[in-house]
Amino acid sequence: MRAGGLVPRSVTGRATAAGVIVSLLLVVAIVLGSRFLEHFDSALLPYAVATVFLAFGVAYRYTVWVSAPGAKRLFKKGWGSLFSVDNFRRAPTALPKMIATYLGFQKFLGARSHARWAAHQLIFWGCILASLITFPLTWGWFTFTSGTGSGPGYEMRIWGFKIIGFDSLDFLGWLMFHGLDIAAVLVIPGTSYFLWRRMKDRGAVTGQRFGYDLVPLIALIVISVTGLLLTFSSIFLHGGGYEFLAILHMVAVVFTLIYIPFGKFFHIVQRPAAVGMQLFKYTGRQDDEVFSCRRCEEPIDTTPYVDNLRGTMRDLSLGFDEWAEYCPRCKRVLRGSAYLSQVKKGFK
Amino acid sequence: MMGRTIFIDPGRCIGCQACVSACRECDSHRGKSMIHLDYTDEGQSVASLPTVCMHCEDPVAPCAEVCPADAILVTADGVVQQADTTRCIGCANCVNACPFGVPKIDLQAKLQMKCNLCYDRTAYGLAPMCATVCPTGALFYGTAEELQAERPGVQVADSFVFGESEVRTGVAMVVPADRVQWPVPGGLPVVEINGKDVRR
Numbered sequence: 199m200r201a202g203g204l205v206p207r208s209v210t211g212r213a214t215a216a217g218v219i220v221s222l223l224l225v226v227a228i229v230l231g232s233r234f235l236e237h238f239d240s241a242l243l244p245y246a247v248a249t250v251f252l253a254f255g256v257a258y259r260y261t262v263w264v265s266a267p268g269a270k271r272l273f274k275k276g277w278g279s280l281f282s283v284d285n286f287r288r289a290p291t292a293l294p295k296m297i298a299t300y301l302g303f304q305k306f307l308g309a310r311s312h313a314r315w316a317a318h319q320l321i322f323w324g325c326i327l328a329s330l331i332t333f334p335l336t337w338g339w340f341t342f343t344s345g346t347g348s349g350p351g352y353e354m355r356i357w358g359f360k361i362i363g364f365d366s367l368d369f370l371g372w373l374m375f376h377g378l379d380i381a382a383v384l385v386i387p388g389t390s391y392f393l394w395r396r397m398k399d400r401g402a403v404t405g406q407r408f409g410y411d412l413v414p415l416i417a418l419i420v421i422s423v424t425g426l427l428l429t430f431s432s433i434f435l436h437g438g439g440y441e442f443l444a445i446l447h448m449v450a451v452v453f454t455l456i457y458i459p460f461g462k463f464f465h466i467v468q469r470p471a472a473v474g475m476q477l478f479k480y481t482g483r484q485d486d487e488v489f490s491c492r493r494c495e496e497p498i499d500t501t502p503y504v505d506n507l508r509g510t511m512r513d514l515s516l517g518f519d520e521w522a523e524y525c526p527r528c529k530r531v532l533r534g535s536a537y538l539s540q541v542k543k544g545f546k
Numbered sequence: 547m548m549g550r551t552i553f554i555d556p557g558r559c560i561g562c563q564a565c566v567s568a569c570r571e572c573d574s575h576r577g578k579s580m581i582h583l584d585y586t587d588e589g590q591s592v593a594s595l596p597t598v599c600m601h602c603e604d605p606v607a608p609c610a611e612v613c614p615a616d617a618i619l620v621t622a623d624g625v626v627q628q629a630d631t632t633r634c635i636g637c638a639n640c641v642n643a644c645p646f647g648v649p650k651i652d653l654q655a656k657l658q659m660k661c662n663l664c665y666d667r668t669a670y671g672l673a674p675m676c677a678t679v680c681p682t683g684a685l686f687y688g689t690a691e692e693l694q695a696e697r698p699g700v701q702v703a704d705s706f707v708f709g710e711s712e713v714r715t716g717v718a719m720v721v722p723a724d725r726v727q728w729p730v731p732g733g734l735p736v737v738e739i740n741g742k743d744v745r746r
Contacts, residue, residue, distance in 0.1 A: 263616065266614075266616070267612075268611070268612045268614040268639060269614040269616075271614075272614040272637065273614075306636070306654065306655055306656040306657075307655075309652065309654035309655035309656075310631070310652075310655045400574075400666060401573050401574045401575070401666075403666075404573060404574040404662075405574075405619075405621070405627055405662075405665050405669075465632040465633055469635070471614065471615065471635055472635035472637075472656065475635055475636075492736075492739065493736070493739045498642060499642065504642070507612065507639055507642055507643060510639065510643075511608075511612060511643055514605075514608075515605075516605060516611065516612075516643065516711070517709065517710050517711035518645050518711045518713075518732075518734055520709065520734065521708060521709075522642045524736070526582075526641060526647030526648070526649075526650075527582075527584065528647075529644075529646065529647035529733060530582055530595065530597050530646065530647040531586050531595075532733030532734070532736055533595070533706075533731070533732050534556065534584055534586035534593070534594075534595035534733075535586050536731035536732065537556055537595070537719075537730065537731065538556075538586060538587070538591075538593055541721055541722065541730060541731065542556070542557050542721065542722055
């Protein structure tokens, strides 16, 4: 259970509308990008359909998420900081730096554990590579065509426009045709580490849930292993078992794509909010707007942040928002003093 | 109030820090203590106050409500869990909204951490680390009946007042018998800061 209760009907209505619009836009983009389905590969239809469901689910969940009081205010402040011309003029490198360190290299994970950082980087870059290849392929945006029919000379086209020509037998050709194998080789060790941790680390085991914590890892392993087995089948088994493996791989990918908006993978969509939050706080610090505890005068955070939090608390009818002007230690000490003076005098 | 929970009796606390050390041994946050031990009038009094997460029930977990990333889960047994590591964005909303000043934040790791009632132990019927080692019983784990059987005449309160607002919690405090019907003062409104009367 998460705090907040049921989602109001007005929000679900808005979320459904957002989901329908985004998924329809994707369908239009698929039709146009594949030159009215001329380049669309019908064998990849289940993947394309799954991405349309994914678009609906992500837009739906995102709308519900940013409608909650805490996220709504942060959403506004984050995007406000992002599109502030004044911010950009004062610190043009702040945003790219935050995106690179926070979203790309995930420095914060290194502060949690070096091993987890390394494993997550493998999964992250593997998934990025796989997404960059498969999404446009299933939408009919990428095509590989050969003038001779069977190569070795190929042309890579995006939306029908030629990007590069390459020989499938040279190194670039090998890279182009084995991009997904490389992605799988990156993902498997990273995911295996996390699976091992989920079974052995008592901190990770505490409160873990099969559907939320283990299913995503198993899904990544199944996708990667069946993907590699497809290559193995075509190279070493002359296509033996290829059809079964292709279906198994497809089922795993389709399931994972549909699962993204509703499970652990939603953090992929949520995580950029952290950059918005950082930028919002960074802007306050640039302006020297630091809010200090009313009792001990130690800094709590930036003044706009404290105001934003108090607004969120008022939105939620938490009638003690004034308390946010005291640091956590002073809150505890003041409560202890009140107990000492008003409840149990013998405590002294 | 939860069935089996922690009962805090500041009157028994001797400030020995055994709970602080034991908390570091908890598997879900190894090496980092989540319990707070504050000396309310340092230099003048030996009074000390241990603070664990109070697992707020009404309003349910303000820390989770203000979380913009839906990172804080409240399990069916009423335990407010630590932030989900994949979701927490390290904004510190929970740290500054908690009326009891409980959550901690690691700004480098962009991660909130808090007392989760030693879920790795309590989920299996074991007492939390802090209550296990407390030499004076300032932290007691069990049911209210078990507490009262051990300490006849003791009363407990699970409501706290912060200004106009009342917060009912899953963790309770030991109070004198005549205080049971009144919520325990949470410290707000603040009447005095550093010896100065701040009442308007």
